Amino acid sequence: MGKWTRRAFIATGITTGLAAGGGVVVGIALRPGNQVKELAPKLGEENGKLVHTYIRIDSDNTITALIPQAELGQGVQTSLGQMLAEELDADWNHFEMEEAPALGEYATYSVGRAFLLAGVDFPDFAIPSIDGAFMRVADSLNLQITGGSMSVRTTGVLAMRTAGAATREMLLQAAAETWKIPVSEITTENSHVMHATSGRREPYAAFASRLADMTPSQLPTFKDPADYKIVGTHKPRRDIPAKVDGSLKFSLDVRLPDMLYASVMRSPVPGASLLSLDDSEARAIDGVTDVVVIPQASVSSMVGETLSTDAVAVVADSYWSANEALKLLKPEWSVTGHESISSDQIFAQFERDIAAQVERKTDRVQGEVETAFSTAARVIDADYHVPFLAHTCMEPLNATAEVRNGSAEIWVGCQNPLGFRRDVAQILGMDPEQVTLHNHAMGGGFGRKARPDYAMQAAILAQKVGKPVQLIWSREEDVRQDFYRPAVQSRFRAAFDADNNLLAWENTYTNKNEPVEAPLIPYAVPTQDIGYVNSPVHVPFGAWRSVDHSQHGFFTESFIDEAAYTAGQDPFEFRVGLLADSPRHLAVLTRAAEESLWSSPLPEGRGRGISLQESFGSIVAQVVEVTVEEGKVAVDRVVAVIDPGLAVAPDGMAAQLESGIIYGLTAAMHGEITIENGAVAQSNFHDYQAVRMREAPAIETYVINSGHKIGGAGEPGTPGIAPALANAVFNATGMRVRQLPLDRFDLDYQAVETGTVG
């Protein structure tokens, strides 16, 4: 199968939908009594009933939601559980959540639908057909992705709410038939069905077995949000107690009888193949049982092709022995032709390709660009760039596999369990049904754990060794063999008239990924020309929390700040003047200014900066306060305002904003992967630093439930911190930061010059 492009996928999806004739029962297609055998354990106790793909009701009236999204820290199982429980009118005190298995029934068709159709709205009558199409395509593509800040707004809105409401309707119907009274006289509350007139009150469990003969509606009636009791309220996360006593089992904590451990390495320069290997010293280490060559393999999925290049692993009775022995291997890697490439050369290439405008493609063109610039009273320009970034999840990549008798089992933490199962099956030469995948809560994901290379390596190791093997990447391997947030360069021009009105905005950047709208601006600038050139590099690309927004948020919100100062206006007021037609953006920005006391004076050496960024369906404004002392920046305070439409789990939303901001702050302050001699120069947290306690600012978050369509939570906090920080530095020092990370610069040194940093 070739690489799926957005266009190709849509075409296939629609075609399949038409071929299916619109009569497909989806999403909730699984019927009690018709379960595949792997679901049997999910039935729980003897009297438990799987009344719906996503819902089990036990005889003691405990209700369990099977959540098809993975937990990587974001608390998604609690928030999706809230959405289901709300529509089901479930008793939250007797409501449990567990992750659904990696089976086709739990393909996240709704995530794929939303991702691929990019927010296109369909009339209600068409939804069953469209869902049918996507369910089939998602199933056949093994799509079960947690990412793109999608879980609540797709699986939650489209699947969890539907499952809850449809099951409640079936329970009402079952009670009406049993009690022989009209449905309209029956109500539900706290997992009970009630009839006020007769005083009857029965637990849902009393009717669970009757649901077996009923077909759930795909278009049930939803609650009026004004009646919500669970959604939008604070429900403590259910996964947290096991995270404070060490009892939660990450995939790293899997222990199997006769299990061996392995450490792995690839070539320093990406893409090289193994020519020869001297493993004599490694094999001499106590405890080493094997040295295994893992040949290159490639798999494709919706997130792109994953090329897992040649690797060498040492297998031992201890991870420590394996990793110590790994350091003694003497591999000879092939010459790729990239051995002399450095970061400087990559940026020089970007510079050339932007200047040459080779095959420039456009995201948005409006107005007469040439005229605007040629007749302008004033034109400013600026070049920005950002480096490659690694993900550095706290839990290093790992997977445990066992391959025996024509079947395989794998224990892993990943953002696409069905996809990983398919990919592991493919390299083992098996059918997906021969592979059982156990997905664990992840110690961070940030996009890295959507790439299956580490699971594929573990599977090959287990197959070759014939015993269970736990593969753990060293932190050095994790930093040097990532799929990186790309390095990007971005060139801007802006034109003003004689009255300092911003007339035109021109932007050319290198290498476009997702989301498509990331480089666009919300401001009413009459003439715009935003586009990009392709400038390929040998460093592998990966989705990194907020993907293209992570760089474009910094670029566009810094350059609009430059425009404001050029126009001689306050950066907040300048933005306000360009948002007359965007009331939601305006409200978010204004709230941030109010909460931060934007207009209040600051002492010498301190500064304040603002940013506004819509991403993943949510709008975020941030105000950052800094102190610059002896050339170093300290972040004192961050005020963040988000309009996510509705925060399903308000504390979870706040936590995700805090998290996204610190993740972005780490990148803005310290994050830099450099390329030297074709290879990544950094290796661990000593030279790829993260923000720590001392640097972490106080973060205040404000949530505006505007009532608009529900937006994402996991990523929208990240893009706006870098520009708000850089704008605050300008406010404090007069130095314009156009490159990251900040810790490369001595702002004192620069301050005696004029102009910019970088």
Added chain:
Amino acid sequence: MSTTFWVNGVQQTVDVDPSKPLLWVIREQLELTGTKFGCGIAQCGACTVQIDGQAMRSCVTPVSAVADKRVTTIEGLAPGNGELHPLQQAWIEHQVPQCGYCQSGQLMSAAALLASNPSPNDDEIDAAMQGNICRCGMYGRIRTAIKSVNNVASATEKKLYYSVAGVNHG
């Protein structure tokens, strides 16, 4: 060669290479997996345990160095009888963990701090917690949770982390 030491109040004797780091002895020989591997070079703090009450990075501590010493891991932090350590309770109350992977180490560092300094100020918290990275960025909540244990949080710090405006309209 065998090494004898105490883990969570239980005497343990392991027959391993004396240079093997305590982290891997705890995780592999003793199968106590609450202590995590993060970097292997004492840079991230995920492997933090207490050795005779001091917060130490077990990934760079050879097991020979803990002979006859008392090691406490996250599994031994709670006093027992189903009770949690006050910091564990505070972690739940303030919803500190996101992915949770670093939290064993964070808690062991924080518990060592409070044992020697029941009312730490911000600078003391910074110093004690500087070795523990949280890639989910929950530093603000960690700080507040530490301060809440002996009620040294200010009124501002005790307030909600967020404010919600508007109505529930899905």
